[in-house]
Amino acid sequence: MRTIEGARQLAASLVVAALAGCSSTPTATTSQSSSSSAPGATVIKIGIDLPVSGADASTGIPARNGAVQAIEEAGEKGAPAGFTFAAYDLDDAVQGVHDPAQGAQNTRVFVSDPAVLAMIGPFNSSVARAEIPITNDAGLAEISASATNPSLTQGAAAAQLRTSHPDVNNFFRVCTTDDRQGAAGAQFARKLGLKKAFIVDDNETYGKGLADVFEAQFKALGGTVLGHEHLTKGQTDFKALLTKVKALGPDLVYYGGTTATGGGLLRKQMPDAGLASVAYLGGDGISDAEFVKVAGDTANGAYFSVAAPETSKLPSAAAFVSAYKKRWGSDVGPYSANAYSAASIEIAAIEKALVADGNKMPTRAEVLKNVAATTNFPSPIGPIGFDKNGDTTNPILSIYRVSGGKPIFVDQINLKV
Amino acid sequence: MDVFFQQIINGLSLGGIYALIALGYTMVYGIIELINFAHGDVYTLGTFFSLAILTALGVSGEVHGVALIGVVAVTIIGAMLLCGLTGVLVERLAYRRLRNAPRLAPLITAIGVSFILENVMQLWRGPSPVPFPELLPNPSFALGGVEIEAKQIAVILLAVLMMAALQLFIKRTKLGKAMRATAQDRDAAQLMGIDINTTIAMTFLIGSALAGTAGFVSGVYYGTTWFFNGFEAGLKAFTAAVLGGIGNVAGAMLGGFVIGLIEAIATQYIPGGAQWTNVVVFSVLVLVLIFRPSGLLGESLPEKV
Numbered sequence: 001m002r003t004i005e006g007a008r009q010l011a012a013s014l015v016v017a018a019l020a021g022c023s024s025t026p027t028a029t030t031s032q033s034s035s036s037s038a039p040g041a042t043v044i045k046i047g048i049d050l051p052v053s054g055a056d057a058s059t060g061i062p063a064r065n066g067a068v069q070a071i072e073e074a075g076e077k078g079a080p081a082g083f084t085f086a087a088y089d090l091d092d093a094v095q096g097v098h099d100p101a102q103g104a105q106n107t108r109v110f111v112s113d114p115a116v117l118a119m120i121g122p123f124n125s126s127v128a129r130a131e132i133p134i135t136n137d138a139g140l141a142e143i144s145a146s147a148t149n150p151s152l153t154q155g156a157a158a159a160q161l162r163t164s165h166p167d168v169n170n171f172f173r174v175c176t177t178d179d180r181q182g183a184a185g186a187q188f189a190r191k192l193g194l195k196k197a198f199i200v201d202d203n204e205t206y207g208k209g210l211a212d213v214f215e216a217q218f219k220a221l222g223g224t225v226l227g228h229e230h231l232t233k234g235q236t237d238f239k240a241l242l243t244k245v246k247a248l249g250p251d252l253v254y255y256g257g258t259t260a261t262g263g264g265l266l267r268k269q270m271p272d273a274g275l276a277s278v279a280y281l282g283g284d285g286i287s288d289a290e291f292v293k294v295a296g297d298t299a300n301g302a303y304f305s306v307a308a309p310e311t312s313k314l315p316s317a318a319a320f321v322s323a324y325k326k327r328w329g330s331d332v333g334p335y336s337a338n339a340y341s342a343a344s345i346e347i348a349a350i351e352k353a354l355v356a357d358g359n360k361m362p363t364r365a366e367v368l369k370n371v372a373a374t375t376n377f378p379s380p381i382g383p384i385g386f387d388k389n390g391d392t393t394n395p396i397l398s399i400y401r402v403s404g405g406k407p408i409f410v411d412q413i414n415l416k417v
Numbered sequence: 418m419d420v421f422f423q424q425i426i427n428g429l430s431l432g433g434i435y436a437l438i439a440l441g442y443t444m445v446y447g448i449i450e451l452i453n454f455a456h457g458d459v460y461t462l463g464t465f466f467s468l469a470i471l472t473a474l475g476v477s478g479e480v481h482g483v484a485l486i487g488v489v490a491v492t493i494i495g496a497m498l499l500c501g502l503t504g505v506l507v508e509r510l511a512y513r514r515l516r517n518a519p520r521l522a523p524l525i526t527a528i529g530v531s532f533i534l535e536n537v538m539q540l541w542r543g544p545s546p547v548p549f550p551e552l553l554p555n556p557s558f559a560l561g562g563v564e565i566e567a568k569q570i571a572v573i574l575l576a577v578l579m580m581a582a583l584q585l586f587i588k589r590t591k592l593g594k595a596m597r598a599t600a601q602d603r604d605a606a607q608l609m610g611i612d613i614n615t616t617i618a619m620t621f622l623i624g625s626a627l628a629g630t631a632g633f634v635s636g637v638y639y640g641t642t643w644f645f646n647g648f649e650a651g652l653k654a655f656t657a658a659v660l661g662g663i664g665n666v667a668g669a670m671l672g673g674f675v676i677g678l679i680e681a682i683a684t685q686y687i688p689g690g691a692q693w694t695n696v697v698v699f700s701v702l703v704l705v706l707i708f709r710p711s712g713l714l715g716e717s718l719p720e721k722v
Contacts, residue, residue, distance in 0.1 A: 054544035055643075095535075096544030097646055203692060230692040234649035236639060242682035246418045268640060272555075274564055294546045294641055398520040402527065409479045 031384030039336025042361055043077075045088040046071055046346055047110035047119035047140075049131070050339075052089075055260035058289040060123050062144050062333020064089060067120045069327055070343035080354045083361075085347065086336055088116060092127055097244025097260050103127035104134060109137040117367045118142070118346040120339060125178075125206040126257075129161065132171045137164035141368040143172045143346060145338035146284070148307045149209045153389040168389045170368050174338045174345070174381065175307040176395035176415070178206065181283050182256075184212025184397040184413040185305050189252055190221045191411075194279055196286040197223055198250040200241070200266060202257030203230040210283045211256030220253075226250050231262045238266050242273035253278055258285035271298055279303065287334050292405045299402045303410070309381055309396040310409045311337045317380035342381035345371060419562030424681040430569035432677020433576035437631035438654035439661070440583060441504075441624030441667035447664035448600045448620045449516065454527040455507060457651015459500050459625045462633020464642040465542055467492050468549055469664065477550050481680035487606040488552065496633045503534075503616050504625025513614070531651075538644035546643040550635035567637055577633060579627060580670040587666065592619055600664075624628035653698070660702050662712025671713055675701075 009063050021190050051060040071087045088110065092103040103122045110116040110135060110295050120140040122128050128147040135142045144152075151157035159166055189197065197218055203212035208230065215225050223312060226248040229241060245253065253275065255263050263286040270276065275326030280302040292299045311317040317337050324332050324340075349370035375385040375393075385393040396414050400407040437462050443452045462709060470492045471477075480488050507648035511530050515523040557566040593614045598606040607613050635650070636642055657676045661668025676698055683697040684690040 055546060057545070094543075096539070096643070104492070200691075227717065229689055232692055232695055235691075235694075236646065236649070237431050237680075239426075239431070240424055240684035242688075243420060243423045243427055243681075244685050265641065271556075272566060290545055293548055296548060296551075 008176075012410075020030045023379075031282040034060045041082055041084045042114050043084050043086050044088050044117055044350060045113065045115045046343060047106075047113075047116045047121070048087055048089045048343075049092050049106045049110070049119060049121035049127075050089075050273070051093035051098040053093045054093045054098075055290050056093055056096075056098050056123065056258070058194070058333060059333050060093070060098075062328075062330070063123060063335040063339040065328050065338035066145070066332070066339035067326065067343040069312060069324060070340045070347060072327075073323075074344075074347045074351075076230055079349060080359055082359060083313075083354065085350075086115075088113070092122055098122070098127055100127045100130035104130040104359070107131045107134045107140075111135070111140060114342055115364065116140070117350055117364055118147065118371065120174075120342050120346070125209065126153060126204050128152050128171065129205055132161040133163045133203075134168050136162045136168065137166070139165070139170060139364045139368055141170055141172070141346065141349070141371040143342035143371065144176060145342050146175050146307070146335045147206075148171060148175055148178045148181055148284070149205050150179045150213075151205075151209070153177075153391050158389065169388075172342075172345075172371060172374075172386050172390040174342050174379075174384055174392050175335070176392060176397060177307070178182030178283070179207040179213045180395050180415045181208050181214075181305050181307045181397060183217045184399070185214050185254065185281055185283065185414060186217035186221055186223070187413060188303070188305070188399050188411060189218060189254070189279075189281055190223060194230070194249045195223055195246075196226055197244045197254050198226045198248060199228040199254045199256065200245075201228070201230055201264075202254070202258065202261035203232070204261060205287060206283075207255075209256070210285075211254065214254050214256065231257070231266075233261070234267055235262060238262070238269045241268055242266075243277060243395070246274050250278060253280050255280065255282040255286065257282070259288055259291040259294060261285075264291045264299075267291075267295040267302055268298050281305075283307075284334060287400065287407065292402060301370040301407065302402045304400055304402075304407075305413075306334045306400065307395075307396045308334060308338050308398065310398040310400075310412065311380065312411065313398075313412065314381065316378075320380035327397065330408065337380040341381055341384060343376075344379060345374055345377055345384065348377065349374070363405075420685065422529075422561070422563045424685045425678065426563060426565055426569055428516050428678035428681030429674055430572045430638070430677070431680060432657075432700070433572040434552075434631055434635050434650070434672035434673075435654045435657045436576040436590040436673025437579060437627055437634065437672040438650060439673045440580060440666060441628045442655050442663070443663055443669040444583075444620055444624040444650075445665060446658065448596060448617060449512070450520070450522075451512065451523050451527065452655065453512075453624075454655075455530035455534055456624070457647030457649075457654065458531050459507075459647070459648035460505055460628040460632045460635070460650060460654075460696060461538060461642060461644065462503060462534060463496045463500045463629035464549065464636040464646070465538055465547075465632075465644075466496040466629065467541075467633040467636050468547065470495040471550055471552070476552065476700060479554055480552060481554070485553070493630060497628075497631040500629030500632065501622040501626035504621040507625075508618055508621040513617075531647075535644055535647070540642060546641050549640050549642060551640055552637050572634055572638055576670060576673065579630065582665060583623070583627070584666050586623075592616070596620055606624075610648065641691040648652055649656070656698065656702055660705055660712055662715025665712065665714050668714035670711055675713070 032298040090106040201207040284306045307372040399411040657672035661672030
């Protein structure tokens with residue numbers, strides 16, 4: 001048994017590595033801005049590592065588009081003389097699911113390319129955990145639009161990720177953190193008058209982080225937590241778990257995790273287990289179109305939080321939203337504006353370093369310094385600054401409800417501290 | 418107590434799907450002693466074939482009355498045929514030439530075939546979950562405090578029925594006899610005039626057709642699938658086959674039900690049980706193999722197929 005399974009896993013990893021090896025380099029789109037691509041102009045690349053295939057693609061692609069759009073606009077506006085900006089775009093999904101090892105591999109590709117001065121990504125916290133030690137070692141500034149686990153930037157766990165330069169932080173994010181997403185979810189659930197919650201998470205960095213904070217906050221706000229279970233990877237049958245949940249009589253099931261790790265199927269099987277009338281609330285992991293596709297009709301009525309403001313409700317985002325629609329022919333995703341803002345911050349930091357150096361190719365350290373010093377940067381999602389951990393100083397979260405298969409905005413929660 | 422019986426129903430219906438897949442594993446192992454790792458993926462192909470047939474028939478929601486019987490029959494038979502053909506093709510192209518090679522070679526080949534099928538499915542239907550139409554009306558009825566869904570009953574009955582039919586086929590038909598003979602001693606069977614190539618191909622045809630049935634059932638039961646579905650299900654079904662005594666048809670079904678039951682009961686009664694189900698399942702497997710190395714039914718029926 002063991003050797004067979006071992007052989008299979010070994011074979012799996014070999015094939016995956018081989019596939020990744022052949023697919024990542026040739027399919028990488030190095031979309032170059034045309035306006036200033038004079039012959040001989042030095043290309044400055046911004047690495048983008050996001051999951052753009054599989055179950056994560058429906059939120060990953062709109063985020064990628066946002067970042068690419070910022071880089072293209074910077075090119076149209078005119079890069080400093082002698083330079084052009086280009087997006088260097090890699091996929092970290094393997095077999096349809098975001099993969100930390102693939103993310104780390106992509107990051108190494110960026111690091112080994114001297115033209116890459118900063119990077120956007122990753123989408124998921126578990127992937128960020130694998131990438132931060134690499135970017136820390138290389139001194140490469142990395143801004144994530146959506147990785148929301150607190151321990152990526154805060155506390156002893158974050159310090160451990162900074163293996164080569166423990167005193168330097170090079171990971172930033174324009175989204176808020178799970179402790180705030182869990183807290184916003186708990187606040188919202190209590191606002192709805194829900195009292196008894198059963199918590200399920202997918203046992204990943206993101207999902208468990210979200211669920212743990214929700215549990216603490218929900219209790220602190222006077223709610224009762226009936227139980228907290230973790231799913232196993234690849235599980236598709238949740239009837240047994242839901243039977244157990246039903247016997248406890250909750251009025252809310254809180255899910256910490258993504259659609260790909262079970263969030264959609266869990267919701268789909270709730271009515272079969274007699275939980276049709278029980279509220280379902282999750283984090284941004286179930287904010288994708290996949291959730292509606294997997295859960296079908298049962299998706300309706302589900303709530304989820306998004307660690308970003310609702311762009312259509314923000315006057316500052318109006319110009320971006322219409323430009324995005326014009327460029328990509330589709331509506332913005334939940335993290336498009338975040339990724340756009342993240343890329344804009346990096347471009348501004350690079351341009352500032354270019355000016356300071358008298359139009360010479362800046363070093364990664366200079367870019368990193370400028371990114372870290374960002375304060376009140378005007379962006380579609382409001383003025384952004386980074387605190388000493390690299391977290392945004394402007395945490396606005398939104399709550400949505402799925403209705404008729406579409407997410408409808410229901411509430412905005414600002415947790416500014 | 419209601420919860421306990423509810424979990425028994427949950428476990429049996431989950432186990433029914435494992436059992437249907439395990440039958441194919443155990444048949445192929447019985448005849449050529451190959452663990453056909455591609456079998457789990459043939460099962461997923463069954464779901465995708467069913468979906469394609471339903472799409473071709475223009476079915477996207479509930480069907481009633483006579484039409485329902487027709488649609489189900491056409492879809493199941495179509496999926497069985499297509500999966501059976503896939504199985505025969507895989508045997509012909511990948512395994513036949515390796516029949517006398519060291520045992521590791523066909524095993525690695527099986528893993529390779531598994532990857533090929535997974536990637537073909539990914540190219541065909543994309544890497545995301547694909548919804549499956551809710552074909553059957555699904556009335557549920559209460560028995561005491563236990564809610565039983567019609568489709569749960571259907572899965573359990575189908576697994577038992579298929580097992581019984583297979584058992585009869587192997588014991589009573591001429592081809593079944595040829596299979597048993599080939600399993601016992603391939604060379605001697607050939608000397609006695611049995612066309613072992615056809616016999617082995619038929620084994621793959623039947624085993625894969627059963628996987629096609631399981632694929633259809635899982636599509637209807639869960640209402641969704643994706644290209645990687647067969648990996649986990651295949652592994653569990655393989656475990657079921659080993660637990661029941663690999664090569665033994667009744668054992669495969671028993672193993673499937675036992676694993677489904679263990680999963681459901683472990684989820685219910687172990688605190689934080691959902692994450693421990695696999696640990697419990699494989700611990701039971703290890704224990705069984707320590708005390709009964711040939712599996713639960715391995716000894717009482719020494720004849721393989």
